[in-house]
Amino acid sequence: MNLFAELRVAVVQSLANLAERGLLPSGLDTSGVSVEPPRDPAHGDMMTNAAMVLSKAAGLSPKAIAEALAEELAKDPRIAAVDVAGPGFINMRLTAAVWQDIVKVILTTGLDYGRSTLGNGAKVNIEFVSANPTGPMHVGHVRGAVVGDALARLLAFSGWKVTREYYINDGGAQVDVLARSAFERYREANGLEPEIREGLYPGDYLIPVGEALKAKYGDSLLDKGEQYWMKDVREFATEMMMVEIRGDLAQLGVQMDVFSSEKALYGTGKIEAALQALRDQGLIYEGVLEPPKGKTLDDWEPRQQTLFRSTAHGDDVDRPVMKSDGSWTYFAPDIAYHYDKVQRGFDQLIDIFGADHGGYVKRMKAAVSALSNGRVPLDIKLVQLVKLFKGGEPFKMSKRAGTFVTLRDVVEQAGADVTRFMMLTRKNDVSLDFDFDKVLEQSKDNPVFYVQYAHARVNSVLRKAAEAGMSFSDADLADADLSQLEHEAELKLARQLGEWPRLIEIAAKSNEPHRIAFYLYELASDFHSLWNRGNDDSSLRFIQEGNVATSAAKIAMARSTGVVIATGLGILGVKPVHEMR
RNA sequence: GCACCCAUAGCUCAGCUGGAUAGAGCGUUGCCCUCCGAAGGCAAAGGUCGCACGUUCGAAUCGUGCUGGGUGCACCA
Numbered sequence A: 001m002n003l004f005a006e007l008r009v010a011v012v013q014s015l016a017n018l019a020e021r022g023l024l025p026s027g028l029d030t031s032g033v034s035v036e037p038p039r040d041p042a043h044g045d046m047m048t049n050a051a052m053v054l055s056k057a058a059g060l061s062p063k064a065i066a067e068a069l070a071e072e073l074a075k076d077p078r079i080a081a082v083d084v085a086g087p088g089f090i091n092m093r094l095t096a097a098v099w100q101d102i103v104k105v106i107l108t109t110g111l112d113y114g115r116s117t118l119g120n121g122a123k124v125n126i127e128f129v130s131a132n133p134t135g136p137m138h139v140g141h142v143r144g145a146v147v148g149d150a151l152a153r154l155l156a157f158s159g160w161k162v163t164r165e166y167y168i169n170d171g172g173a174q175v176d177v178l179a180r181s182a183f184e185r186y187r188e189a190n191g192l193e194p195e196i197r198e199g200l201y202p203g204d205y206l207i208p209v210g211e212a213l214k215a216k217y218g219d220s221l222l223d224k225g226e227q228y229w230m231k232d233v234r235e236f237a238t239e240m241m242m243v244e245i246r247g248d249l250a251q252l253g254v255q256m257d258v259f260s261s262e263k264a265l266y267g268t269g270k271i272e273a274a275l276q277a278l279r280d281q282g283l284i285y286e287g288v289l290e291p292p293k294g295k296t297l298d299d300w301e302p303r304q305q306t307l308f309r310s311t312a313h314g315d316d317v318d319r320p321v322m323k324s325d326g327s328w329t330y331f332a333p334d335i336a337y338h339y340d341k342v343q344r345g346f347d348q349l350i351d352i353f354g355a356d357h358g359g360y361v362k363r364m365k366a367a368v369s370a371l372s373n374g375r376v377p378l379d380i381k382l383v384q385l386v387k388l389f390k391g392g393e394p395f396k397m398s399k400r401a402g403t404f405v406t407l408r409d410v411v412e413q414a415g416a417d418v419t420r421f422m423m424l425t426r427k428n429d430v431s432l433d434f435d436f437d438k439v440l441e442q443s444k445d446n447p448v449f450y451v452q453y454a455h456a457r458v459n460s461v462l463r464k465a466a467e468a469g470m471s472f473s474d475a476d477l478a479d480a481d482l483s484q485l486e487h488e489a490e491l492k493l494a495r496q497l498g499e500w501p502r503l504i505e506i507a508a509k510s511n512e513p514h515r516i517a518f519y520l521y522e523l524a525s526d527f528h529s530l531w532n533r534g535n536d537d538s539s540l541r542f543i544q545e546g547n548v549a550t551s552a553a554k555i556a557m558a559r560s561t562g563v564v565i566a567t568g569l570g571i572l573g574v575k576p577v578h579e580m581r
Numbered sequence B: 001g002c003a004c005c006c007a008u009a010g011c012u013c014a015g016c017u018g019g020a021u022a023g024a025g026c027g028u029u030g031c032c033c034u035c036c037g038a039a040g041g042c043a044a045a046g047g048u049c050g051c052a053c054g055u056u057c058g059a060a061u062c063g064u065g066c067u068g069g070g071u072g073c074a075c076c077a
Helices: A005-022 A050-058 A064-071 A096-112 A139-157 A173-189 A203-215 A226-253 A271-281 A331-342 A353-371 A407-414 A417-422 A436-440 A447-468 A473-477 A486-508 A514-534 A548-572
Strands: A047-048 A081-085 A089-094 A122-129 A161-168 A259-260 A284-288 A305-310 A318-323 A348-354 A378-383 A388-390 A430-434
Touching: A005 A047, A005 A050, A005 A064, A005 A486, A050 A089, A050 A173, A050 A548, A064 A081, A064 A089, A064 A122, A089 A096, A096 A473, A096 A486, A096 A548, A122 A139, A122 A284, A139 A161, A139 A226, A139 A348, A139 A378, A139 A388, A139 A407, A139 A417, A139 A486, A139 A514, A139 A548, A173 A203, A226 A407, A226 A417, A259 A284, A271 A284, A271 A331, A271 A353, A318 A331, A318 A514, A331 A348, A331 A353, A348 A353, A353 A378, A388 A436, A407 A417, A407 A436, A417 A430, A417 A436, A417 A447, A417 A548, A447 A514, A447 A548, A473 A548, A486 A514, A514 A548
Parallel strands: A122 A161, A122 A348, A161 A259, A348 A378, A388 A430
Antiparallel strands: A047 A089, A081 A089, A284 A305, A305 A318
């Protein structure tokens, strides 16, 4: 149920009617016709560009088309007034009944209001977080985790079949470093002095790993060389880190569907198979790359390597998949991993990377394009930095990790709900300031609070009404005589509620969950505004003493706002509060 | 040197994939509680949408070229 889509149908139908009567050429391409809210509400409730879009193809002036179309549209019972403005805009004002009906629809559909089949059941895989399993998650990961999870919820709500996936980078040199670092903590657990050399991970979080190693191996590894214990310790430590990371994710309320391991790709022939698929297309060759221009590398030497011709799929230079010593580069298993995702039958892939991986986008898209023959689109969202502040001062804390602020540090201070909401108050490709003091402030400067406050107020109305002997279920409210909601301030709120399905569609199509946070802020603002109008004009209060019928209509309005806020917060993964304290 | 991202009110940012006179919040100024939660609301002031061309009925939005900031650029992951 999307009012704008419905009205667009009416417009297209009217155009067809005109064509039938010979007033327009038949067979016009109406795909460019849109129905949107005008930027200036004084222009009406809805606007269509049909006349201007079709003017050229129809060989008629926009004005002429607009006037004929306006006349046709005026016949629609939902449309109260139509006028033609400017170069050929057609503005429509809808009847109050249309907006009142929105309230009823919300109360009958509840938290499903705005849910759609837009995705048509397409299978989408969203890979996000994918933090190296070498320590707890830090702030940098939080935003990616929240954006990925909210996007997953958004797409699921919009009719996609969503898989949330975490790619464990457990195949590279960094897990060897982890193993060595953990081994020092193991020595420490055995009463020896740990030697945390330069390049090892110094964080305290490895102390429990050392103790666990001691519990498992006693002192039996102490006198052994690295080649003896490396494999076991690496696996052991990685496993413990993943437990830690899963715990971190749980703190944030993020649940993955699939964890894929990089290491598990080695020795299975999967990497070779993926590269063979590329080779079959003539995209793999032996060659020597040019040194990068403008940047002087003292240790540059030409090397014969196995290269992927990513330039054939839009990349700037070809990329090595094998080092000169014959081992794989990081890119190779990543190709295999994405090949695996393609083979698992996903219709669409989304990767969420940190902004520092920007240089990786083109080659990854090139690989997926080649491996799926252009069938599977890969959208890569780069998530920018989060800058932490406390009371306006840059914030750098290192309680557990030694060198970085952890996810837990953030969640423990700010709470998961606040953290999640704040992370979505910017679009992903812009950096974001996160001030611990501000996000906990209870004022309208703080968007989380502001939205939650609106929801709490709705509940407050319901509570007060019940105290006054008027207890309504949503079904009661849906049956209320909503034609009493006539005031401009009430209709304004209803219009905003009517935009929710459209907003969801736009957000889902563009993979931009932050739009929901902004919408909720606006909705809350309209609600607070209406609330305060009740101070000046008592006829706008939600509870009308002694008048059950009117109260029911007004409370229906409030309640439907609460429902949409709850739905929106749900997509952001934030729990709506019922009471502010 | 190349690629990607960013540039909108004094500050922090939206802007519905090309629509009309570009919007919020903060800050500034002035108002509104006997009254559902003032933890709110109303109003005013504030703009060459970084610059210049181009595309078309129409550009903050698309293209090209600049300027400024960020990120990344062979055997790291």
